[in-house]
Amino acid sequence: MKTIRKALALVLALCIVLSLAACGSQGSNESKAPDPTKEPDQTQTQSPETPPAGDEVAKEITIWIYPVGGWSDEKNVKPLLDKFTADTGIAVKYEFLAYADGDDKVNTSFTSGGTPDLIMEGPERLVVNWGAKGKMVDLTDMIDATDKSELNEAALAACTSPDGKVLEYPMFITAHCMAINLDAFKEAGADQYIDLETRTWSTENFFKAVDALYAKYNDTVAAVFCKGQGGDQGTRALINNLYGGKFTNADHSQYTWDDPNNIKALEALKEKDGKGIAFDASLEGGDELKLLYQDVLKMAFCWNVAQQLDPASQHGDPGKTMGGSEIVCMNFPTESGKAAELCGGIWGLGIFDNGDPARIAASKQFIKYMCDSENAADAAKISNFFSARSAAEGTDLSNIFADNDIMNEYNKIFLPSLGEYYNVVPGWAQARTSWWNMLQKIGTGEPIADTVATYMAEANAAAAG
Amino acid sequence: MAKQPKTAMTRALQRRENIAGYLFMLPSLIFFLGFVVFPMFACVLISLTDANMISEGMLGNFVGLDNFIKLFQDKEFLEALKNTFIIVVVSVPTVCAFSLWVGSAIYKLKGPVLSAFRCIFYLPVVTGSVAVTVVWQWMYNNYYGIFNQVLGPKGLGLIQGRINWLGDERFALWCIILILFTTSVGQPIVLYVSALGNVDQTLVEAAQVDGATDFQVFWKVKWAQMMPTTLYILVITTINSFQCFALIQLLTKGGAGTNTVMYHIYYTAFKLTERAGHFGYANAMGVVLAIFIGILSAVQFKLAKEK
Incomplete structure (x- = not known):
């Protein structure tokens, strides 16, 4: 009996230890590593992705991927990673992050260990946050004169730190816009206020459309959604564009939310609160989209072409609501009625400096493969965004969606309206928090100018460090 | 009977028994030391530093009590503290009173009826908190939630238009308290039913024979005997209320006047990573919260002991 008890205790202790050990490897996936018993393909060893002889390159790297368009879907990503592995012999462990807790995971990995080699996201995280803390590898040596001429200038600038280091390799860009339920607009007679040809409308017509609806x-x-920061580029773009206000100063060192044009916009929106528009602290961008799909809301401020193309988010019918109404991309309204300044979306790859040259070399090889080779077209296509460069190693990337009408239209109408990328002001995380808190307070009826001043001061304090 | 002298054999057996006992304890002990004791000490230590999770290593520079001084000048923290106290002050007495009321109403029931009541009240406790919260979120939804439909013009007509339950500062915290209440009463009810069933009936009968009223019997006899159970319920409910986090994270993210200390700790530690020393600061909040819980629990123990 005693022997059984002792054995049982030992088994229990072992279980605990093993389960702890298992925690460390949970939740990650791996692209198929090449069979070490097989000879490498001769054609592969001579490919441009292969590093020069003598450089030590790790045989396995890890990438964490934020939900960037179609890169959040394993069925899109895995074939591309498998191809990379087959071509280079470098296995890639990959993990998908969510915006809800992705930052937590990355931040805790700095102290607890397990920081990945590569990360895919935008400059507001890779450059402004982790880059400023010295966590990212300088990729300047990967960008020569040809790359500079091919890369989107604004994207490259956003991925470069104030001291001139490229801390993120730009991969895709898009312009965030808004969307309307066109059928609802027609039923309410509000379609007279929009220019469907240019997808533009004036501020005056926007409010007339709200009244009609x-x-x-x-x-x-x-809904001016303000539960959290999710999709907040939509509310920023709406408020900035209504009367031409600015979110930051020209050199992106300070927030300028108290711009009189922003105050005017907030006052105009608040005036419609309860009369078609709601300052809603129970919604984030994602919730707003659901309500648009459900035919509850008739417009959404958190939209881009990836949503327009994504059938999964719209219950199988892209560009339609659940009730079958047509969803149409629109510019944000402006006082002149001309095209708005749209918030840009820039995403790319960065390398965490884990102090292992072999892993950094392998990670650079991955970036070269995905961003600056003939594979860049596939890598951009699966994202449903536009490539951040016009060409890569002789491959034309400017027209990768030639067979897609929606993308072509978007490319023609919305991408030229891409505004300045201001998400590079220091203290960005704090500023986003202050922004939705500010909107919540305005929604409760607090005086607008004072509230804006209070929260802008909070954001600027973070910007000043 | 004469006491048997301890032989070498019995001592060896005893030692073996002890070793086996310790081995059984080992798994729990590892967890307890690793995930309770060590973090407690680490929390106190880090609260005295400007540690930042981005910086190398866990500890930053020693800053003494700076974090604690800053805490009581931080209006966000004070707001979170106020909300936390509102939750505790409202939910602890209501949970205790309601569960005592339900417990005393059902403890005399027999068989399947009693089981059915226990099951109904205990169900929210064993249901996953995320699932429960998602259902409540749907019920509170501003646009298609059941509350607005039932109370609105198309239902009972008690409200005009819609109430943004989770987005309006006037309602959001109370909505959270209501959910907390429903998920907290299950265990106290079961405990009170059991405690009431174990009350010494001879004392009850003696009091009745002496002419005590029902209230006097309850207050002087039953309540006194249930005091250990009440104390346990008070302490557990207080701690749970102080630690209210999942509901806030899932429903409001601390907005609409629902920020609590627990949520604020999480937010400061893991979201505001650009703020210097954010990790040390969040740990200081944790220490303050632990002190408040400790003081309140001590007061509850003392009052119960006097009673």
């Missing part, structure tokens, strides 16, 4: 549906038709 409210008169027809007697309910909230648009």
Whole structure:
């Protein structure tokens, strides 16, 4: 009996130890590593992705991927990573992060260990946050004169730190816009206020459209969502564009939310609160989209072409609501009625400096493969965004969606309206928090100018470090 | 009977038994030391530094009590502290009173009826908190939630238009308290049913024979005997209320006047990573919260002991 008890205790202790050990390897996937018993393909060993002889390159790297368009879907990503592995002999462990807790995971990995080699996201994280803390590898040596001429200038600038180091290799870009339920607009007679050809409308017409929709549906038709930071580029773009306000100063060192044009926009929106527009602290960008799909809201401020193309998010029918109404991309309204300054989306790859030259070399090889080779077209295509460069090693990337009408239209109408990328002001995380807190307070009826001043001061304090 | 002298054989057996006992304890002990004791000490230590999770290593520079001084000048923290106290002050007495009321109403029931009641009240406790919260989120939804439909013009007509339950500062915290209440009453009810069933009936009968009223019987006899159970319920409910986090994270993310100390700790430690020393600061909040819980629990123990 005692022997059994002792054995049982030992088994229990072993289980605990093993389960702890297992925690360390949970949740990650791996692209198929090449069979070490097989000879490498001769054609591969001579490919441009192979590093020069003598450089030590790790045989396995890890990448964490934020949900960047189609790169959040394993069925898109895995074939590309498998191809990379087959071509280079470097296995890639990959893990998908969520915006809800991705930052937590990365931040805790700095102290607890397990920081990945590569990360895919935008400059607001890779350059402004982790880059400024010295966590990212300088990729300047990967960009020569040809690359500079091929890369989107604004994207490269956003991926470069103030001291001139390229801390993120730009991969895709898009312009965030808004969307409307066109059928609802037609039913309410609000389609007269929009220019469907150029997808533009004036501020005056925007409010007339809200009135018409409210008169027809007697309910909230648009939400200034402010539960959290999710999709906040939409509310920023709306408020900045209504009367031409600015979010930051020209050199992106300070926030300028108290721009009189922003205050005017907030006052105009607040005036419509409860009369078609709601300052809604129970919604984030994702919730707003759901309500648009469900035919509850008649417009959404958090939109881009990836959503327009994604059938999964729209219950199988891209560009339609659940009730079958047509969803149409629109510019944000401006006072002149001309095209808005759209917030840009820039995403790319960065390398965490884990102090292992072999892993850094392998990671650079990965970046070269995905961003600056004939594979860059596939890498950009699966994202549903536009490539951040016009060409790569002789491959034309400017027209990779030639067979897709929606992308072509988007490329023609919205991409030229891409505004300055201001997400590079220091203290960005704090500023985003202050922004939605500010909107919540305005929604409760606090004085607008004072509230804006209070929260802008908080954001600027973070910007000043 | 004469006491048997301890032989070498019995001592060896005893030693073996002890070793086996310790081995059984080992798994729990590893967890307890690794995930409770060590983090407690680490938390106190880090609260005295400007540690930042981005910086190399866990500890930053020693800053003494700076974090604690800053805490009580931080209006966000004070707001979170106020909200936390509102939750505790409202939910602890209501949970205790309601569960005592339900417990005393059902403890005399027999068989399947009693089991059915226990099951109904205990169900929210064993259901996953995320699942429960998602259902509540749907019920509170501003646009298609059941509350607005039932209370609105198309239902009972008690409200005009819609109430943004989770987005309006006037309602959001109370909505959280209501969910916390429903998920907290299950265990106290089961405990009170059991405690009431174990009350010494001879004392009850003696009091009745002496002419005590029902209230006097309850207050002087039953309540006194249930005091250990009440104390346990008070302490557990207080701690749970102080630690309210998942509901806030899932429903409001600390917005609409629902920020609590627990959520604020998480937010400061893991979201505001650009703020210098954010990790040390978050640990200081943890220490303050632990002190408050400790003080309140001590007061509860003392009052219960006096009673």
